[in-house]
Amino acid sequence: MRRLLMVALLALVALVAAACGEGGDGGSGPMRDSGPAMDSGPAMSESAPALTDGARSSSPADEAEPDRKEVVTGRIMLTADDPVAAGREVVTIVEDSDGRIDSITERPESSSVLTVRVPVDGLDAVIDDVRQLGRVTSLTTSRDDVTLQYTDLEARVGALRASVDRLRTLIESADNTADIIEAENALAERQADLDSLEAQRRQLADMVDLSTLTVDISTQQRPSDSDSFWDGIVEGWNGLWATLGAAVVAAGIALPWLAFLIVCAGIIYLVVRWIARSGRSSAGNPGEAPDERTDNDA
Numbered sequence: 309m310r311r312l313l314m315v316a317l318l319a320l321v322a323l324v325a326a327a328c329g330e331g332g333d334g335g336s337g338p339m340r341d342s343g344p345a346m347d348s349g350p351a352m353s354e355s356a357p358a359l360t361d362g363a364r365s366s367s368p369a370d371e372a373e374p375d376r377k378e379v380v381t382g383r384i385m386l387t388a389d390d391p392v393a394a395g396r397e398v399v400t401i402v403e404d405s406d407g408r409i410d411s412i413t414e415r416p417e418s419s420s421v422l423t424v425r426v427p428v429d430g431l432d433a434v435i436d437d438v439r440q441l442g443r444v445t446s447l448t449t450s451r452d453d454v455t456l457q458y459t460d461l462e463a464r465v466g467a468l469r470a471s472v473d474r475l476r477t478l479i480e481s482a483d484n485t486a487d488i489i490e491a492e493n494a495l496a497e498r499q500a501d502l503d504s505l506e507a508q509r510r511q512l513a514d515m516v517d518l519s520t521l522t523v524d525i526s527t528q529q530r531p532s533d534s535d536s537f538w539d540g541i542v543e544g545w546n547g548l549w550a551t552l553g554a555a556v557v558a559a560g561i562a563l564p565w566l567a568f569l570i571v572c573a574g575i576i577y578l579v580v581r582w583i584a585r586s587g588r589s590s591a592g593n594p595g596e597a598p599d600e601r602t603d604n605d606a
Contacts, residue, residue: 377458377512380428380519382449384435388442391525395420398523401437405430407518419526425518438523454512461509468502 388394392414399409399422407426414420426434435447475495482488 375455376453377455377516378428379452379454379512379515380431380449381452381521382431382435382519383446383522383524384438384444384448385446385524385526386438386442386444387527388525389527391418391420391527392416394441394525395422395523397441398422398424398438398525401434402426405434407434410520417527419524421525422523424521424523426521427517428519431519431521434521442525454516458509458512458516461505461512465502465505465509468498468505472498472502 386394395412395414398420399412402409402424405426407424407430410423410425412420412422424434431449472495475491475498479488479491479495482491
């Protein structure tokens with residue numbers, strides 16, 4: 309019995325010890341697992357900005373991009389009581405904005421068309437000032453991106469300038485006459501190409517720096533503004549009177565010429581008749597005896 313009791317007691321102690329061992333391992337397991345898990349959160353959060361910053365620093369968005377080159381053009385149409393006076397006010401507005409006038413076409417009491425060049429930064433202000441001169445009927449603006457074209461011209465100009473400098477250095481250091489002549493011919497060709505490209509670049513730069521604005525000013529009523537049948541009748545009646553007036557003026561202009569032509573025709577007629585009479589009188593010349601008839605001839 310004692311042995312059985314001892315075996316049972318030892319078995320019970322072993323079971324208790326095993327249960328305690330499992331409880332300690334189970335408690336330490338989650339703690340060991342939770343430690344890295346808890347530590348991994350801050351590690352990832354700290355590494356995320358580093359990756360983001362690295363991506364930002366390596367992205368082309370932060371790189372020095374070339375300035376965009378755009379050619380801006382616009383057209384504004386408006387009506388005013390005095391188009392010529394309004395056009396002269398446009399000239400003042402453009403000159404005050406450091407722009408220039410390329411062309412002016414004026415028709416008194418009818419229309420005024422101006423082509424002006426305005427700095428790009430002041431285009432909106434100029435358009436706002438021109439709006440105040442009459443009633444705007446149409447306004448259009450467009451932008452043409454010429455960045456690639458401008459960059460290409462810059463690169464070609466730089467390459468040609470470097471080539472020209474090398475050829476000049478070669479000419480200065482050359483000893484052979486044939487080499488000098490060949491280098492001078494190549495230099496002349498490269499210099500001509502360089503001058504042409506620089507002229508194109510200046511023209512393109514002028515188009516980029518100064519936008520082109522066309523201002524078309526007309527009177528309040530245009531022939532195309534008729535809105536009703538009665539307007540058509542009125543315009544037709546006015547057109548008829550205008551045509552009749554033009555016909556009267558034309559008749560007045562032609563009348564002196566008509567009188568002159570009648571006088572010239574009368575003079576020519578008198579000359580022709582005088583020549584005809586002279587011919588008939590010379591045909592009946594008294595120096596020649598007429599043929600005499602005799603009784604026998606009868």
